[in-house]
Amino acid sequence: MISNFNPNIRTVQSTIAKHKGDQPFDGWEELWQKGGDTLIWDRGIPNPALEDTLIERRATIGEPATTDAQGNLHRKKALVPGCGRGVDVLLLASFGYDAYGLEYSKTALKECQEEERVNADKYTVRDEAIGRGKVMFVQGDFFKDDWLEGLGLSRNCFDLVYDYTFFCALDPSMRPKWALRHTQLLAPSPRGNLICLEFPRHKKSSLQGPPWGSTSEAYMEHLSHPGEEIPYNSNGECKSDPLREVSNGGLERVAYWQPARTHQVGIDASGEVLDRVSVWRRR
Template sequence: MPSATRQPQRDLPLDESRAVMRGNFGGKSGKEYHDGWEAMWQAGNFLPWDRMVPSPALADTLNNHSQVIGTSKLVLPDGTTRRKRALVPGCGRGVDVMLLQAYGYDVVGLEYSGTAVEACKTYARETENEELYKARDEKVGKGSKIYVQGDFYANDWLERAGLGEYGKEGVFELIYDYTFFCAMHPSMRPAWAKRMPTLLASDPQANLICLEFPTNKPAESGGPPFSSPPKAYMEHLSHPGENVPYNDKGEVRVQPLAESGPGALERVGHWQPANTHQIGKDAEGKVNDNISVWRHR
């Protein structure tokens, strides 16, 4: 029998779920906003993002789109190779960290919530020998993983993760963002877009992979999760740190004639995954989520 930590999270009716999230985060910002996530993890009775299994969209990307993202092997200028370093910010229970590890990446799972980090460690102890997390290629083997508590926008967690001197930039050859961009109030998105290019290696083998979700949620319904259509990622990652305009409904306004800003990332792939979590599908089971892949220009 699975332990209590392995039980899938309950889903509340949509209106009730939105009310709970607004109650936790409405009107909050800064540290108070971040602390709302810790409070939810401590309560443990409503974690709607916690599916207990890795993202099917990430698995599809790793399995079927290597022509875009490559593999876990990084080829260095001298011809030698090493494992790519991967980051999953807002990693939750660490399920996607463990999937990337199974594909051969050396992975850092980052969480603001210390309670979530402990949940990651518990889940890993219970599941790391299960078939789901075995090495996908015996010749490649499994990579490493480490879970760290920290603020995505600070640098101290890089040191705790053992990734060189404090403040080192361009550390990761793969970053996977799922329920991270959508968890932040749109006013926080410029900082997210400015931070991502500093963490992503400039190597052409390095990719930021975003699972765009929710793509069809009305922006005026608020969040988290906040409406995150493809144009929101495009506008922010094309103009890192800039105050991208939104209309009075909370929808991002496209600026087709605006030049890309300094540090902008380029979208090199965009598709609907073959599968995704049920919450990313419509009533008929059609996938609404998208995968976008970004690199330094």
């Protein structure tokens, strides 16, 4: 369970707090350089909820590749912002996506390359007819376009975006920008799907982060009204209006469920999974 009494969490929080302002991500580079137990978000393996989604929810998110009339295979592009060690990127590639892992930390990118080199056999191809997609790890700021341009890509090119420990790592003040940026990166509907593994839902929103606790309503309000300042109460809880219309350019939630599996940190003492999976598309 997430606990603010964990000394490693306190180290993470104090390090990130030193780097607010123009360079909010520099603290993550410092943490990756420290390594060891400081990397509290690094589970070393992909989240089982993502693996199950890729297998069981294809009717919702589509296939990882398509074939044209001439029989040519066209792979979809998947993006993992704040990809950490890159395990989710490698998993997506094993399903057939051309997978892009975005990291601000140069040290984390070295860990991605090492994970790919040493543990490639863990990410076996899931469908021989589709094969493995390419893997690309890139250093950059999620909120800027220079990394896109460096890859020769344009906005709204990603068919799948996966967000797990990225939303909860950001200061809540950055959530309007986070939601707006997803609308700038995600391909048009129905091709483009944003998968959010919502965590930590069990942590009180009033407690210091990262990770910042959040309810599902916060995802709903921000993604359906990207760029807007969303009101929060004194307890840090999002004030949601279930009757409020999705804004022009906002994302719609097309699926939402309690996964059967997730990392242990998202499971309570009784064995109940507290995380949720939501899927979003551009309106």
